Amino acid sequence: xxxxxxxxxxxxxxxxxxxxxxxxxxxxxxxxxxxxxxxxxxxxxxxxxxxxxxxxxxxxxxxxxxxxxxxxxxxxxxxxxxxxxxxxxxxxxxxxxxxxxxxxxxxxxxxxxxxxxxxxxxxxxxxxxxxxxxxxxxxxxxxxxxxxxxxxxxxxxxxxxxxxxxx
Amino acid sequence: xxxxxxxxxxxxxxxxxxxxxxxxxxxxxxxxxxxxxxxxxxxxxxxxxxxxxxxxxxxxxxxxxxxxxxxxxxxxxxxxxxxxxxxxxxxxxxxxxxxxxxxxxxxxxxxxxxxxxxxxxxxxxxxxxxxxxxxxxxxxxxxxxxxxxxxxxxxxxxxxxxxxxxxxxxxxxxxxxxxxxxxxxxxxxxxxxxxxxxxxxxxxxxxxxxxxxxxxxxxxxxxxxxxxxxxxxxxxxxxxxxxxxxxxxxxxxxxxxxxxxxxxxxxxxxxxxxxxxxxxxxxxxxxxxxxxxxxxxxxxxxxxxxxxxxxxxxxxxxxxxxxxxxxxxxxxxxxxxxxxxxxxxxxxxxxxxxxxxxxxxxxxxxxxxxxxxxxxxxxxxxxxxxxxxxxxxxxxxxxxxxxxxxxxxxxxxxxxxxxxxxxxxxxxxxxxxxxxxx
Numbered sequence: 276x277x278x279x280x281x282x283x284x285x286x287x288x289x290x291x292x293x294x295x296x297x298x299x300x301x302x303x304x305x306x307x308x309x310x311x312x313x314x315x316x317x318x319x320x321x322x323x324x325x326x327x328x329x330x331x332x333x334x335x336x337x338x339x340x341x342x343x344x345x346x347x348x349x350x351x352x353x354x355x356x357x358x359x360x361x362x363x364x365x366x367x368x369x370x371x372x373x374x375x376x377x378x379x380x381x382x383x384x385x386x387x388x389x390x391x392x393x394x395x396x397x398x399x400x401x402x403x404x405x406x407x408x409x410x411x412x413x414x415x416x417x418x419x420x421x422x423x424x425x426x427x428x429x430x431x432x433x434x435x436x437x438x439x440x441x442x
Numbered sequence: 443x444x445x446x447x448x449x450x451x452x453x454x455x456x457x458x459x460x461x462x463x464x465x466x467x468x469x470x471x472x473x474x475x476x477x478x479x480x481x482x483x484x485x486x487x488x489x490x491x492x493x494x495x496x497x498x499x500x501x502x503x504x505x506x507x508x509x510x511x512x513x514x515x516x517x518x519x520x521x522x523x524x525x526x527x528x529x530x531x532x533x534x535x536x537x538x539x540x541x542x543x544x545x546x547x548x549x550x551x552x553x554x555x556x557x558x559x560x561x562x563x564x565x566x567x568x569x570x571x572x573x574x575x576x577x578x579x580x581x582x583x584x585x586x587x588x589x590x591x592x593x594x595x596x597x598x599x600x601x602x603x604x605x606x607x608x609x610x611x612x613x614x615x616x617x618x619x620x621x622x623x624x625x626x627x628x629x630x631x632x633x634x635x636x637x638x639x640x641x642x643x644x645x646x647x648x649x650x651x652x653x654x655x656x657x658x659x660x661x662x663x664x665x666x667x668x669x670x671x672x673x674x675x676x677x678x679x680x681x682x683x684x685x686x687x688x689x690x691x692x693x694x695x696x697x698x699x700x701x702x703x704x705x706x707x708x709x710x711x712x713x714x715x716x717x718x719x720x721x722x723x724x725x726x727x728x729x730x731x732x733x734x735x736x737x738x739x740x741x742x743x744x745x746x747x748x749x750x751x752x753x754x755x756x757x758x759x760x761x762x763x764x765x766x767x768x769x770x771x772x773x774x775x776x777x778x779x780x781x782x783x784x785x786x787x788x789x790x791x792x793x794x795x796x797x798x799x800x801x802x803x804x805x806x807x808x809x810x811x812x813x814x815x816x817x818x819x820x821x822x823x824x825x826x827x828x829x830x831x832x833x834x835x836x837x838x839x840x841x842x843x844x845x846x847x848x849x850x851x852x853x854x855x856x857x858x859x860x861x862x863x864x865x866x867x868x869x870x871x872x873x874x875x876x877x878x879x880x
Binding site: 292293294322323324325327328330331381384385388389407408409 | 492493511514515517559563574575576579580583586587590593594597607608609
């Protein structure tokens, strides 16, 4: 996959905290994708810590796919897909797992206000069960990582194809 | 929020189950009986000493990398307190020369990142009347862009000296894995010069914000560095005469469990509540600020001591000027070290490390055995030290706002908490807010 410096068309960002159990799901999905290796036009990165740094991560990209853990009350392991390209997702993101001052949804909306958001923004969230301190995913979350990685990869490819021809 | 009996009832509860714009998530609960404030609780749920337990049995060299994971906002603070403690345990001191300068430079980068995040994105919306940074950005895009530009300068320092922008990987006991070259550091000059200019503008802008009257009473406690503004070393001093070495921390400061929080509350054995952080550092060491920061503070009318917690936004801006200025000075004088680290040989013993995280004093204590295995670890973050002071501040805010409707009182309480920039992710996990006047 592309190095972030080669100005990829699509950036896939796993967001989370590796020491908060299921909060690591997004990071784990990106690691899984990296292990598979593919596609020059897709860059992969993992983002831990405060979320404003995301604005730097996706600058220059035409599309971004964010992968994060979500706590919304759904069955653990459920995969959510939200398209944030055109409208705010705040109301549809009831339980961001972020333990930081600004959540992923706020980083997206802040970027939108500042006109620093890629043209296409898709968020994949996997429902977590355990966000306590500690490492290792819950079994039902771990069991979905392959499917999550597949979905994210498919999304990134279709975004790359859709945006590649743009001037 | 709830008011089950209406405002005419005797009991009133104000609660917020999710506190916006603090680092992490937490809760506040205030219960009024008539016009008496019966209970004020800042609820902090700490992972039960997870990291201290994780450290036991690990090598002494692993402490900086493990503790850096405690907080995504202030990983350098954790690294710096841990390396100081380990070096102390092993009888090594890195108090002069380029390695110490690099450590201070890295720490300046973290202060710049953390303070610019708080000043612009978390605190400014309270003064300008917005729910948050996103809403503020709609009408004050320039302010938000300034914040991002400052933060980027801090990021650049973190990335170059720390190896990457979050959870730096270049810090080790004894120094660094790689020391940057002089020419590499020179690339930071231009962004830091711009950041310093922006920080000076920020002080002027922040000084003009409307500040409610408020005064914090607790003892102010900070490190005291004989030669510099307190960042990476020093004795622990207070405005009421405390003057101790970091290894005397336990004799003077006790941590207690309280029922409503799994985080420990720290207090001075002799006098109780104290406050660490920007207001304390400024009160105890403003004479050590770099000249441009000192001048900016004077022009902003801060005086020698500032006890109004709302004005902490001005003090953070002054510290931003200082951090940029000191970073530039270090870069200007930098000579590459002969080696990126000094050798540290483990020995059986106990070590203490205290440094100034952006939010205040961060104390680490480790006991290691002769081969460097960690036998015991103790970490006291600034937010758990400040928790009693924040609760006292909240009580005063509620007492002064008894006639406000719940929604306004709740907002004022949230603002009071944000004044202290609590890092809930260090001290805690979830935080939620409740006012009860049933």
